[in-house]
Amino acid sequence: MKALIIAAGRGKRISGITKNKPKPLLPLLGLALIERVILTSKQAGIDEFLIVIGYGGKKIKEKLGNGSKYGVRIEYVENDEWERGNGISVLKAKEMIKENFILLMSDHLFDADIIKKLQKAQVNNECILVIDKNPEEYIDLEEATLVKIKNDRIVNIGKGLDEYDGVDCGIFLCSTSIFKALEESISKGNESLSGGIKILANKGKVKYIETKNFWIDIDNKDDHKKAEKILCKNLVKPTDGFISRHLNRAISIRISKFLVKT
16 A cells, blocks of 8 residues: 655744754654654555655655665655645645555654554545544644544544544545545635545545554644654663663663764
C-alpha cells in the first residue's frame, strides 16, 4: 500500500526554530520530522511514498531524494498553491493515486502499530480516520481537529466542536472517494482536508479506528519540546535497573541530545 504525505505548507507557527528550512525538515533528535514519518511507516510495512511538496519543496527533494537511502521509493507532486488549505494538497495527488492509500501529515509523529492496524482495515468507497478518545495532556484540544461519532461512524469533524468524542490523529486510510469529496468541499469554499472528510461523513462514509498508542502533532515550539522529551523518555527501557535508569541511561540521553544538536 502507498502512503501519501502532505508536506507543502510553510508552518508559520513554528518558523522561529526552523532556521529557513521547510517545516518537514525540522530536526528532532537527529532526524527531520518527515524522515521520522517515513521510517516509522516503513517499520509498519509501507515502502512506497508520494509526497506533496510546496514551500521549500526543492530542499525536501534534495534531502529525501528517491528514497533509496531509506530503503523505500519516493515520488513527488508539486502544489504551487501551498498557501491555500491542505485539502488542495491532497487533491494534487489525484492523478497519481488510483487505489486505497494511507494519508499522513509530515509533522505528525506516531507509533508504527497505528499504521499496522490501519492496513488491516477494509474500505469500500469510504475513509477511515484514526482517533484518540482519551488524548494525553500534551495534546492541545484548542488547536486539535475534533470528531463526533455515532456507532462506528464519524458524523462531524472540525475545530472547536461543542460536542465531540475524540481527536483526529491526522492518520487516514482513504479510498479515491476522498478526491471527489474534496472537489465538492472546495467548490463550497472549504479548502481543508476536514471539509472533504465532512462531505463523506454526511453520506455515512467515514469510519474510525481508535488508538491508545503514541502520536503527536508538532504544531509549535512547545510541541517540539514535548516530542523531544517523550522520545528521550522512551529510550529508558523497562528492564533497566536503578543504576542504568537513573545514571547510565540519563547520561546516554544527555550525550545523544548534545550530539544531534552539534
